[in-house]
Amino acid sequence: MTFLLKYGIILVMKRIFILIQFLGTNYCGWQYQNGLKTIEGELERAVFETTGEEVAVHSSGRTDAGVHALAMPAHFDTNTRILPQNLYKALNAHLPQDIRVLCSKEVDQNFHARFDVKEKTYEYHFYVSNSPLPYYSATSARIAEPFDFERAKMALSAFIGTHDWKGFASARVEVSSTVRTIKDISLTKTAENQYCLSVTGDGFLYNMVRIIAGTIIATGQGTIDPKDMAEIIASGDRTRAGKTAQAVGLVLKEVKY
Amino acid sequence: MTFLLKYGIILVMKRIFILIQFLGTNYCGWQYQNGLKTIEGELERAVFETTGEEVAVHSSGRTDAGVHALAMPAHFDTNTRILPQNLYKALNAHLPQDIRVLCSKEVDQNFHARFDVKEKTYEYHFYVSNSPLPYYSATSARIAEPFDFERAKMALSAFIGTHDWKGFASARVEVSSTVRTIKDISLTKTAENQYCLSVTGDGFLYNMVRIIAGTIIATGQGTIDPKDMAEIIASGDRTRAGKTAQAVGLVLKEVKY
Numbered sequence: 001m002t003f004l005l006k007y008g009i010i011l012v013m014k015r016i017f018i019l020i021q022f023l024g025t026n027y028c029g030w031q032y033q034n035g036l037k038t039i040e041g042e043l044e045r046a047v048f049e050t051t052g053e054e055v056a057v058h059s060s061g062r063t064d065a066g067v068h069a070l071a072m073p074a075h076f077d078t079n080t081r082i083l084p085q086n087l088y089k090a091l092n093a094h095l096p097q098d099i100r101v102l103c104s105k106e107v108d109q110n111f112h113a114r115f116d117v118k119e120k121t122y123e124y125h126f127y128v129s130n131s132p133l134p135y136y137s138a139t140s141a142r143i144a145e146p147f148d149f150e151r152a153k154m155a156l157s158a159f160i161g162t163h164d165w166k167g168f169a170s171a172r173v174e175v176s177s178t179v180r181t182i183k184d185i186s187l188t189k190t191a192e193n194q195y196c197l198s199v200t201g202d203g204f205l206y207n208m209v210r211i212i213a214g215t216i217i218a219t220g221q222g223t224i225d226p227k228d229m230a231e232i233i234a235s236g237d238r239t240r241a242g243k244t245a246q247a248v249g250l251v252l253k254e255v256k257y
Numbered sequence: 258m259t260f261l262l263k264y265g266i267i268l269v270m271k272r273i274f275i276l277i278q279f280l281g282t283n284y285c286g287w288q289y290q291n292g293l294k295t296i297e298g299e300l301e302r303a304v305f306e307t308t309g310e311e312v313a314v315h316s317s318g319r320t321d322a323g324v325h326a327l328a329m330p331a332h333f334d335t336n337t338r339i340l341p342q343n344l345y346k347a348l349n350a351h352l353p354q355d356i357r358v359l360c361s362k363e364v365d366q367n368f369h370a371r372f373d374v375k376e377k378t379y380e381y382h383f384y385v386s387n388s389p390l391p392y393y394s395a396t397s398a399r400i401a402e403p404f405d406f407e408r409a410k411m412a413l414s415a416f417i418g419t420h421d422w423k424g425f426a427s428a429r430v431e432v433s434s435t436v437r438t439i440k441d442i443s444l445t446k447t448a449e450n451q452y453c454l455s456v457t458g459d460g461f462l463y464n465m466v467r468i469i470a471g472t473i474i475a476t477g478q479g480t481i482d483p484k485d486m487a488e489i490i491a492s493g494d495r496t497r498a499g500k501t502a503q504a505v506g507l508v509l510k511e512v513k514y
Contacts (some may be wrong), residue, residue, distance in 0.1 A: 023394075070392055097394075100389060131349070133359075191513060
């Protein structure tokens, strides 16, 4: 707890936890960039307009341009007298319709939305069609026909477990370790020609989920043999994995602490 | 077949059948309205820019502002030399991204996209939340908590069969008969707090699917007793049915001839 004396009033600095849902279509990703529309930028502006405070809003991680979130956790510190559980309503009044704060509560000062993450689940939505379909295109990526669902599913089991994911990360990633654990992965047919890939892990490298999606899609399209998948992962060779799938299909579903 | 003599060339008038997918969000519905963005207006402009011909595009029916279509059939007549099966590509080049022609083919001159309809299937998508959720809001309507899925399903069976749907039509409807047959109706949970109502019938009155959706939603929300449903339908009393559900959740899925 931080106590500040301001105009003779003792203010108690609170750490606020929020869950955010957003449609990433119109944003250059999470991270603040001067002059560009970003999720972080919109939230920090909304906090300022609500509380008068210039704060940093820390999320569970950065998302790329065009990526969506169903429930992205974040935190920030504030002296506001607005009740923590009501803050989300005040923030929503200052946010565009495609970004909504779902809830807000006070958390311990030691909580950190990024460093304390235990598990993340992403979904990747795609549809199979040789031409773009506007009804699906807000939150789903298009892939070309043909797509063999059963063949794609054969690739899944190789992804489970702790691996060095060097070959499934964007070249511009710079982290101390590229070892991550995937706890669960599934591919379901949600409707005719529509699919959802769900991946749960303790963390993901930059672009890792989109490269996993691109690799499983390439398997279903016939350009990667599902029998080679374990070897492709073990090789650490980015060129052997599939393409980075389009951002539009990706959504951060859930983060656990 | 109509033969026209133009500049000394014998032109064969062809009737073209197309299937259209559109996201209705940015349109004032199907029907042409001077100065407003409508699906019909965009298509007739695209045909003109493709063929130089001012034609009427006839769809399987009108849709309201904000309503979507996965595959809406339509027809128009043309003298163009573009091969019928290639026409959809040419039209797409002149259409906005949220309207796509999925395919095109020549059909018999006697075919009519509206008068020959045998069966239509609509889906109504909604999610349960006390605040708007941007990830779903392009194609799904929001309804307030609580929603009892099992209770809502109990209302479905009363809708099956041939009934006078006078109480399930907008007051401004003027048709010779309000008798229609509903062949199939189902309500499925598509994800956590997300539902899809599917209704198939030989035809629907103005706003009828949205009033059916509003009635089933009201049943799940507890304001209508599912045991009263048969009587509510038989009463022909618009005030006993539910509200007209929002346009955003409605999508024309399939039309059979």
